[in-house]
Amino acid sequence: MGARAGRCTIAVDTMGGDLGPTEFIRGLLYATEELKLDCNFTLVGKGRLLERLLKVRKLHVDPSTIQIHHAAEVIGMHEKPVQALKKKKDSSMLQAIGLVKDGKADAMVSCGNTGALMAGGTLRLRPLEGVDRPALGIIIPSRKKPCVLIDVGANPESDATNLLHNAVLGSNYAKAALGIEKPRVALLTIGTEEGKGNSLINKTHTMMQKLDDIIDYAGPIEGFQIFDGNVDVIVCDGFVGNVVLKSSEALFGFVGSTIKEELVRNPKRMIGAALSKSAFRDMKIRLSPDQHAGAPLLGIKGNILKTHGSSNYIAIANALRIASQVVKHDMIDTIHAEINQANRLVQTPKTEEASTQESN
Amino acid sequence: MGARAGRCTIAVDTMGGDLGPTEFIRGLLYATEELKLDCNFTLVGKGRLLERLLKVRKLHVDPSTIQIHHAAEVIGMHEKPVQALKKKKDSSMLQAIGLVKDGKADAMVSCGNTGALMAGGTLRLRPLEGVDRPALGIIIPSRKKPCVLIDVGANPESDATNLLHNAVLGSNYAKAALGIEKPRVALLTIGTEEGKGNSLINKTHTMMQKLDDIIDYAGPIEGFQIFDGNVDVIVCDGFVGNVVLKSSEALFGFVGSTIKEELVRNPKRMIGAALSKSAFRDMKIRLSPDQHAGAPLLGIKGNILKTHGSSNYIAIANALRIASQVVKHDMIDTIHAEINQANRLVQTPKTEEASTQESN
Numbered sequence: 060m061g062a063r064a065g066r067c068t069i070a071v072d073t074m075g076g077d078l079g080p081t082e083f084i085r086g087l088l089y090a091t092e093e094l095k096l097d098c099n100f101t102l103v104g105k106g107r108l109l110e111r112l113l114k115v116r117k118l119h120v121d122p123s124t125i126q127i128h129h130a131a132e133v134i135g136m137h138e139k140p141v142q143a144l145k146k147k148k149d150s151s152m153l154q155a156i157g158l159v160k161d162g163k164a165d166a167m168v169s170c171g172n173t174g175a176l177m178a179g180g181t182l183r184l185r186p187l188e189g190v191d192r193p194a195l196g197i198i199i200p201s202r203k204k205p206c207v208l209i210d211v212g213a214n215p216e217s218d219a220t221n222l223l224h225n226a227v228l229g230s231n232y233a234k235a236a237l238g239i240e241k242p243r244v245a246l247l248t249i250g251t252e253e254g255k256g257n258s259l260i261n262k263t264h265t266m267m268q269k270l271d272d273i274i275d276y277a278g279p280i281e282g283f284q285i286f287d288g289n290v291d292v293i294v295c296d297g298f299v300g301n302v303v304l305k306s307s308e309a310l311f312g313f314v315g316s317t318i319k320e321e322l323v324r325n326p327k328r329m330i331g332a333a334l335s336k337s338a339f340r341d342m343k344i345r346l347s348p349d350q351h352a353g354a355p356l357l358g359i360k361g362n363i364l365k366t367h368g369s370s371n372y373i374a375i376a377n378a379l380r381i382a383s384q385v386v387k388h389d390m391i392d393t394i395h396a397e398i399n400q401a402n403r404l405v406q407t408p409k410t411e412e413a414s415t416q417e418s419n
Numbered sequence: 420m421g422a423r424a425g426r427c428t429i430a431v432d433t434m435g436g437d438l439g440p441t442e443f444i445r446g447l448l449y450a451t452e453e454l455k456l457d458c459n460f461t462l463v464g465k466g467r468l469l470e471r472l473l474k475v476r477k478l479h480v481d482p483s484t485i486q487i488h489h490a491a492e493v494i495g496m497h498e499k500p501v502q503a504l505k506k507k508k509d510s511s512m513l514q515a516i517g518l519v520k521d522g523k524a525d526a527m528v529s530c531g532n533t534g535a536l537m538a539g540g541t542l543r544l545r546p547l548e549g550v551d552r553p554a555l556g557i558i559i560p561s562r563k564k565p566c567v568l569i570d571v572g573a574n575p576e577s578d579a580t581n582l583l584h585n586a587v588l589g590s591n592y593a594k595a596a597l598g599i600e601k602p603r604v605a606l607l608t609i610g611t612e613e614g615k616g617n618s619l620i621n622k623t624h625t626m627m628q629k630l631d632d633i634i635d636y637a638g639p640i641e642g643f644q645i646f647d648g649n650v651d652v653i654v655c656d657g658f659v660g661n662v663v664l665k666s667s668e669a670l671f672g673f674v675g676s677t678i679k680e681e682l683v684r685n686p687k688r689m690i691g692a693a694l695s696k697s698a699f700r701d702m703k704i705r706l707s708p709d710q711h712a713g714a715p716l717l718g719i720k721g722n723i724l725k726t727h728g729s730s731n732y733i734a735i736a737n738a739l740r741i742a743s744q745v746v747k748h749d750m751i752d753t754i755h756a757e758i759n760q761a762n763r764l765v766q767t768p769k770t771e772e773a774s775t776q777e778s779n
Contacts, residue, residue, distance in 0.1 A: 282665030305642030321698035334691025
């Protein structure tokens with residue numbers, strides 16, 4: 060578990076994505092040549108296919124840094140997770156997770172079936188002691204700087220302790236992936252006045268205030284503040300986070316297609332659009348989720364990163380970059396220690412809790 | 420309660436918005452002259468101020484259609500709802516609600532303190548029998564046509580029955596405000612496979628399937644489908660709906676400001692932007708929430724509509740338009756009947772419920 064001195068090894072489940080293994084090889088090319096990623100890679104999937112694809116693509120890296128690990132099966136996007144995991148022991152996903160489990164890789168990246176990846180990762184690598192439910196953290200763009208949104212779907216039925224753990228997990232992820240020394244952590248709610256939101260949020264808010272030694276809690280924020288960039292980590296339940304993430308991606312696409320429709324409505328607009336074309340390209344680069352692809356399943360004994368099923372090579376390359384950063388930062392031991400410290404801090408003796416409530 | 424033959428009367432709380440009563444008078448002007456709204460209006464607020472504003476603006480409507488109802492107090496945006504309602508009996512908000520209660524107005528519109536409006540409306544007008552918790556419905560744009568999102572914040576702690584009621588309320592609102600004969604109703608979840616989402620969603624999904632006689636249930640949808648426009652009503656908990664609504668508004672603004680930044684980065688882009696300027700104006704008109712402002716608090720014995728605190732005159736005018744449509748459609752009696760029918764349909768006898776579960 061954790062980082063090693065020297066080069067890190069990333070296991071890549073090349074078979075699960077919508078665009079197939081070719082896109083993974085393109086992603087690998089982009090990661091090594093454009094992002095200058097200095098890692099070893101173990102490509103997991105159909106061996107002969109991968110060999111052929113590597114030959115065609117001609118990567119300008121030391122061939123010894125790329126290994127192929129054959130796996131005969133693929134878990135499909137629409138298979139039922141638990142059944143698929145039971146049936147397909149030789150799937151690229153389970154084999155790649157196995158490499159992390161056996162210490163042969165420091166992290167694995169997959170854009171396959173999310174449910175299977177989360178269940179497989181949790182079952183094979185196990186949650187860290189003290190963590191009830193792992194969480195998916197993701198980096199989103201904002202007006203000022205990128206920030207972490209956690210959980211975006213691993214646990215759609217959170218209690219206050221789960222949300223508290225998300226805060227610790229997200230804070231560590233922001234340190235590792237965004238290089239922020241003391242991330243400011245906010246709790247997503249509706250109406251920031253005391254007592255608004257719902258009972259889960261109010262309970263979590265009270266508990267969060269006890270974590271001063273571990274996280275920098277900035278208090279609750281509302282939906283309209285998500286893209287302000289005033290905080291580094293936004294904590295929420297997996298149901299809410301998933302809906303926010305997916306509706307935001309959808310809205311981004313919807314706004315984009317509406318602008319396009321309007322820009323081709325008459326010749327004057329079309330000339331204008333041609334002249335300012337690069338502005339839209341740059342805007343897309345700034346806001347595109349591809350720049351921050353790779354959502355780690357946090358709170359387990361190993362580094363597993365999920366990328367979007369439809370990830371293109373840029374998204375895949377960025378996921379590999381995030382994976383290497385997570386490995387270099389070696390956050391698993393710190394997370395373990397901090398989760399247990401958090402659990403101790405909120406386990407207030409009954410009598411003390413009662414007097415705290417009275418004083419409120 | 421409900422619509423009357425002839426002109427409808429809308430009570431307007433002119434004092435609560437961020438932009439003050441002047442914006443309401445501009446909104447009234449726009450509603451009568453541009454949207455050709457043919458209603459009576461009772462402007463509630465500081466009498467002499469309203470008289471002066473009306474004189475300055477010179478509305479080209481029969482003066483007898485506009486009345487002023489003096490109210491000496493104003494509930495501020497940041498006042499605690501219940502305390503404010505207790506203290507400020509002569510507030511413009513409570514007075515306007517009172518006009519609906521006393522049958523002197525068919526609907527009231529306010530952009531004041533949301534919490535106070537929801538609490539005041541619920542306490543003074545009372546929920547319809549059979550409705551546990553009223554819900555705020557709002558119209559959002561989509562790729563194909565506008566649709567209703569319900570609840571966007573009235574009830575941040577819903578159970579399955581509340582969500583079921585939201586479906587009935589939202590379906591009736593889509594009929595009234597969007598003129599859809601048989602609205603298709605979806606349930607917002609994460610992962611549309613059977614058993615995904617969370618226990619609340621799964622329970623609601625099972626109950627929704629029993630409402631064939633009342634609503635056209637289209638099944639669950641995910642966050643990425645919100646702006647597709649394939650359904651007419653999207654049902655969710657008030658916490659989730661509020662976060663989606665506010666984060667979407669924020670993202671829309673964020674994308675807009677990023678495009679602006681990119682468009683002024685060099686002279687070529689600036690010329691292009693100048694030529695295609697009208698495209699952005701039209702895009703904004705198509706997607707702006709101002710076009711569909713006015714969220715009714717559904718499930719109570721009267722028509723109360725909330726508009727955004729920062730509503731401009733266009734948003735206010737559209738809220739008045741929606742209010743008049745809701746009154747004309749006379750949906751309160753239908754809602755009452757359908758809610759009670761829904762309650763009967765889901766109250767399956769224990770034995771039958773058990774056998775249904777087995778057959779699943």
